[in-house]
Amino acid sequence: MLSEEFLEQELLKALPKDRNTDPAGQSLANLIAGISSKKVPVNSFFRVWILGSLQARVAFGYLAYWLRSRFSGAEVKRRLKSEAHLAAALQLFGTMGYLRGAVMKVGQMLANLPEVVPEEFAEVLSALHFEAPPMHYSLVREVFLDEFGREPEELFASFDQQAFAAASLGQVHRARLLSGEEVAVKIQYPGIARTIKNDLRTLRLLLQPLCLTKDWEDTIAKLADIERMLLLETDYTKEADHCRRARAVFSAEDRVVVPEIYNGLSSKRVLTSEYLPGCHINEYLQSSPDQAERDHFTTLLTIATYRLYYRLHWLPADPHPGNFIFMEDGRLGLIDFGCTLVLDEEEWRDSNAAIQAALDRDILALNQAIASACRFNHPDDMEPDHLEVIRQGFYWFMEPWQQEGLFDFGDKAFFLRGIENVIEAARKRYTRSVPMTIWSNRFTFGGRAFCYKLQGRCEFRNIFLRESAWREQDES
Amino acid sequence: MRISEQAKQDNRIRILEKAVDIFTTKGFDATTTRDIALAAGLATGTLFNYFPSKETLAMTMVTEAFRQGREDFQRRRTGDEDLAEELFLFIASGLRRLRPLRTFLGPVLERSLSPFPRKSVCQEGEAARQGHLNAVQGIIAGHGFAEAPDYVAMTMYWSLYLGILAFWANDTSPNQEETQALIDYATRMFVQIISGGGPGKGGADAE
Ligand SMILES: Nc1ncnc2c1ncn2[C@@H]1O[C@H](COP(=O)(O)OP(=O)(O)OP(=O)(O)O)[C@@H](O)[C@H]1O
Numbered sequence: 001m002l003s004e005e006f007l008e009q010e011l012l013k014a015l016p017k018d019r020n021t022d023p024a025g026q027s028l029a030n031l032i033a034g035i036s037s038k039k040v041p042v043n044s045f046f047r048v049w050i051l052g053s054l055q056a057r058v059a060f061g062y063l064a065y066w067l068r069s070r071f072s073g074a075e076v077k078r079r080l081k082s083e084a085h086l087a088a089a090l091q092l093f094g095t096m097g098y099l100r101g102a103v104m105k106v107g108q109m110l111a112n113l114p115e116v117v118p119e120e121f122a123e124v125l126s127a128l129h130f131e132a133p134p135m136h137y138s139l140v141r142e143v144f145l146d147e148f149g150r151e152p153e154e155l156f157a158s159f160d161q162q163a164f165a166a167a168s169l170g171q172v173h174r175a176r177l178l179s180g181e182e183v184a185v186k187i188q189y190p191g192i193a194r195t196i197k198n199d200l201r202t203l204r205l206l207l208q209p210l211c212l213t214k215d216w217e218d219t220i221a222k223l224a225d226i227e228r229m230l231l232l233e234t235d236y237t238k239e240a241d242h243c244r245r246a247r248a249v250f251s252a253e254d255r256v257v258v259p260e261i262y263n264g265l266s267s268k269r270v271l272t273s274e275y276l277p278g279c280h281i282n283e284y285l286q287s288s289p290d291q292a293e294r295d296h297f298t299t300l301l302t303i304a305t306y307r308l309y310y311r312l313h314w315l316p317a318d319p320h321p322g323n324f325i326f327m328e329d330g331r332l333g334l335i336d337f338g339c340t341l342v343l344d345e346e347e348w349r350d351s352n353a354a355i356q357a358a359l360d361r362d363i364l365a366l367n368q369a370i371a372s373a374c375r376f377n378h379p380d381d382m383e384p385d386h387l388e389v390i391r392q393g394f395y396w397f398m399e400p401w402q403q404e405g406l407f408d409f410g411d412k413a414f415f416l417r418g419i420e421n422v423i424e425a426a427r428k429r430y431t432r433s434v435p436m437t438i439w440s441n442r443f444t445f446g447g448r449a450f451c452y453k454l455q456g457r458c459e460f461r462n463i464f465l466r467e468s469a470w471r472e473q474d475e476s
Numbered sequence: 477m478r479i480s481e482q483a484k485q486d487n488r489i490r491i492l493e494k495a496v497d498i499f500t501t502k503g504f505d506a507t508t509t510r511d512i513a514l515a516a517g518l519a520t521g522t523l524f525n526y527f528p529s530k531e532t533l534a535m536t537m538v539t540e541a542f543r544q545g546r547e548d549f550q551r552r553r554t555g556d557e558d559l560a561e562e563l564f565l566f567i568a569s570g571l572r573r574l575r576p577l578r579t580f581l582g583p584v585l586e587r588s589l590s591p592f593p594r595k596s597v598c599q600e601g602e603a604a605r606q607g608h609l610n611a612v613q614g615i616i617a618g619h620g621f622a623e624a625p626d627y628v629a630m631t632m633y634w635s636l637y638l639g640i641l642a643f644w645a646n647d648t649s650p651n652q653e654e655t656q657a658l659i660d661y662a663t664r665m666f667v668q669i670i671s672g673g674g675p676g677k678g679g680a681d682a683e
Binding site for chain 1 (some may be wrong): 484498556557558560561564565568622649651653654656657660683
């Protein structure tokens, strides 16, 4: 197709070239052509959702090229072995059809930001979303027979045969309980969890021996953590459990709602929850809400996240826009606790030590906290510039905490400063860190991007003081 | 002494019940007709009056399950299904009825439904195949095709179906959920084939 060829040329131009040996990028072009002409075997149902896209192919080509540049001529054997591993990993990646969206994103990112290094794929992967194939109603019924021994119409007063929303591993149907309540029923595509589990493990095992950079181990540790978190999403009973606990920390006057879960109609693969009427952010913004309304929802969102953080020690690591519902009556609905990082004692302590040090302007303590987060024993072990860049990022994170009165998350200059810091860290390859930082970054950037889009303000510092105080009272 | 029709019927049912138990615990190949006769309290010779071989015995169970599956399918059909979905419902309903027999069914199906040339064709297997294919033809006819699919299309259908059965007999995933995904895919693919390809038909998702 013409347009694809054109696009391929454009993408090729955007890709990095080895200035010494390949100034025109010709060998890269050959490499990509080679990879894109290979056929991918179809091994399982999901693999049919094949990633034939150009961006995916370019991403693969880029990686192969990058790998090649890691080795000198003397290391041909090692290089070939690594290439074989990488090729196998890429082939697998290319057939994980339920990652289609994610692979497109990698391709786009590489086209726009060719400086990125493979370490950052870990970050990209953490933001990925699965896409399950759509299910017709007969398949939904089979899932119900297996999970509950009954058909949906026997279990519900009414059940919509058409899904009203897609979920990452399946889809969501509206229904009404026999007792009258309106509910949302999330149903998982059969076998998708097992397929994902196997594929992710294989992928990590294939990548493990590559040892591409000095921080490769770090990358593999992050991949393992991503695998662990993504697999949490595959068991709806865990999500139900999170939902129940989250629901318990909000009262009616908070105006934040977590839907009630209906146990008898929930299982590993089916999750039935109270239906929250409302809309997502895009639709909400189309109604041209005034500043006061936008501030209201920004306030609720901030209360919600810091309530979860201080009372439950949770990071909602998936602050994706579909998880927030702007309800007609002005309440904020929180759904989807599938991807929630529960901090352990150590992570909780470290996380607060950094915040406290920044609040106290205790630079020594802050440097130490940053060094630990970057997996160094001591700040002196870090290059001074490395320490500085990460510290600037943390100061940016802490700005709202330190400002009295309203903080404006819609301030473009503020938002861009955060993004620039991330890009600088990426360019300089300051990516080594404990796995938790993947989720805390995602939490921070996801949340702030959301509030930026909302153009909302809130009394952040007051909210933080109130929410963190609760913890102290309770523990004394 | 001649035994009554009722007693015959009872014997038949008892043999089938005992056979399921023994096949399930011992496996199909390790079970002898003697084991079954013994469990049913009959002489081996008497057993042969009811079922000439253990293959026939097992295939009788399969045929019965298929019959019930067809009934379930008729009852569960809403009439809103597109062709791929209706075929899915048909196959899934049948497998659900076969499920209690699943653990020992591999060798039975292999012998009775094998598409390869054999010395003696298993009558029950042949009847099951015909019954199944007739039902499929009926389903296809209900979806606006001017004529019945030719033998090539039906042979492909039967190959897909046998593949599904074989996969299902070996499927260790919970509730054979991987088989469900396979049926979903296979039915969409078959509908694409007989509809003349193009994406969008049968709800298949292609770029
Ligand atoms: N209780 C509910 N009330 C209203 N809408 C809901 C409810 N549960 C789910 N939905 C709708 O279904 C969509 C997907 O649900 P959910 O976010 O739980 O799925 P998911 O598998 O976790 O998907 P993702 O990972 O993409 O967020 C939501 O964005 C929302 O539109």
